[in-house]
Amino acid sequence: MDGTVNGSLNMIGYGLAAIGPGIGIGLIFAAYINGVARQPEARGTLQTIAFLGFALAEALAIIGIGLAFVLN
Amino acid sequence: MTTTGQVPGAEGFTPPGPGDFNLPPVFGDSVLFAKPALLLVVSAVAVFGFFFVTSRRTALVPSKAQYVGEQGYGFIRNSVARDVIGSQHFLKFVPWLVATFFFILLNNLFGIIPLIQFPTFSRSSFAYGLAVLVWLLYNGIGIWKHGLLGYLRHVTMPAGITGPILVLIIPLEFFSTVLVRPVTLALRLFANMFAGHLLLILFTLGGEYLLLNSDKVLYNSVGVLTLILAVAISFLELLVQLIQAYVFTLLTAIYIQGALAEDH
Numbered sequence: 001m002d003g004t005v006n007g008s009l010n011m012i013g014y015g016l017a018a019i020g021p022g023i024g025i026g027l028i029f030a031a032y033i034n035g036v037a038r039q040p041e042a043r044g045t046l047q048t049i050a051f052l053g054f055a056l057a058e059a060l061a062i063i064g065i066g067l068a069f070v071l072n
Numbered sequence: 073m074t075t076t077g078q079v080p081g082a083e084g085f086t087p088p089g090p091g092d093f094n095l096p097p098v099f100g101d102s103v104l105f106a107k108p109a110l111l112l113v114v115s116a117v118a119v120f121g122f123f124f125v126t127s128r129r130t131a132l133v134p135s136k137a138q139y140v141g142e143q144g145y146g147f148i149r150n151s152v153a154r155d156v157i158g159s160q161h162f163l164k165f166v167p168w169l170v171a172t173f174f175f176i177l178l179n180n181l182f183g184i185i186p187l188i189q190f191p192t193f194s195r196s197s198f199a200y201g202l203a204v205l206v207w208l209l210y211n212g213i214g215i216w217k218h219g220l221l222g223y224l225r226h227v228t229m230p231a232g233i234t235g236p237i238l239v240l241i242i243p244l245e246f247f248s249t250v251l252v253r254p255v256t257l258a259l260r261l262f263a264n265m266f267a268g269h270l271l272l273i274l275f276t277l278g279g280e281y282l283l284l285n286s287d288k289v290l291y292n293s294v295g296v297l298t299l300i301l302a303v304a305i306s307f308l309e310l311l312v313q314l315i316q317a318y319v320f321t322l323l324t325a326i327y328i329q330g331a332l333a334e335d336h
Contacts, residue, residue, distance in 0.1 A: 044151060044155060045155070047151075048151075048152075048155055048156060048322065051315075051318065051319055051322055052322065052323070052326060054319070055260065055319045055322070055323060058260060059256045059259075059260060062256070062259050062260050062263040062264070063256070063259070065263050065267060066259055066263060069090065
């Protein structure tokens with residue numbers, strides 16, 4: 001059985017690179033849910049902070065997908 | 073039996089790629105005015121029209137339209153502008169933030185509205201243009217508030233840091249605040265819309281191919297499943313589109329707040 005796989009290694013690299021931000025975003029929202037569960041009245045403040053953290057962690061994944069398409 | 077590593081039955085299937093985002097011109101043959109540019113104009117007119125109509129005849133007892141408009145306006149005004157920028161300065165920036173949010177939201181929603189189905193910001197140039205506007209805004213506010221040198225000092229020297237570490241901090245802070253911020257702001261919006269739209273095209277085209285162009289019953293049924301998944305992903309995209317419009321507006325507000333903040 002001789003197998004050939006066509007495709008770009010970039011995408012495998014991007015898949016690996018997305019693990020980090022994935023874990024990070026999970027932790028951010030876990031902390032947000034914890035915070036709201038403990039102190040429901042702080043929801044508004046926590047929401048802003050959670051989405052800020054989410055956006056910053058997500059930036060890493062986005063730089064990854066940008067480079068995965070750009071680098072050849 | 074030999075396996076070639078390809079997806080079985082996919083010999084005639086060309087997977088969608090970045091090239092699918094290059095749409096033909098709408099009028100004449102100018103590549104500058106293709107479908108995304110048309111959608112951009114349509115969305116600007118639609119957002120203006122929506123807020124013009126809903127705020128034209130305001131009454132103490134609001135009509136349904138006025139209520140919807142005020143809810144949207146109030147959401148950005150209270151939960152983004154006032155909470156982030158602070159009650160002292162926020163009112164000046166509310167129009168900008170409301171316009172940004174609804175403009176981006178509508179442009180993103182174009183990605184899943186039937187018959188339109190193209191998110192404008194999946195072309196990166198539009199996202200970069202928007203980020204340049206935000207960059208000019210927050211840097212302009214900072215320079216207006218602190219003066220040019222004062223603003224550079226405010227940006228590059230975080231309060232409480234002294235000594236030789238500043239040699240390291242100043243270039244890093246300048247790099248992250250002035251150079252990287254607009255790029256990540258634009259890339260975040262662009263990459264989310266791009267990846268989401270690519271995913272939708274892939275599932276729809278793949279499902280259609282498996283359903284219609286395959287002679288095996290198993291593949292046909294997988295095609296049906298794929299098309300159902302495409303609908304499910306549309307709902308996921310709706311969530312992503314809302315979040316991205318919100319995040320863009322939130323980050324704009326945070327950057328404005330950062331430029332306005334006093335050193336302690």
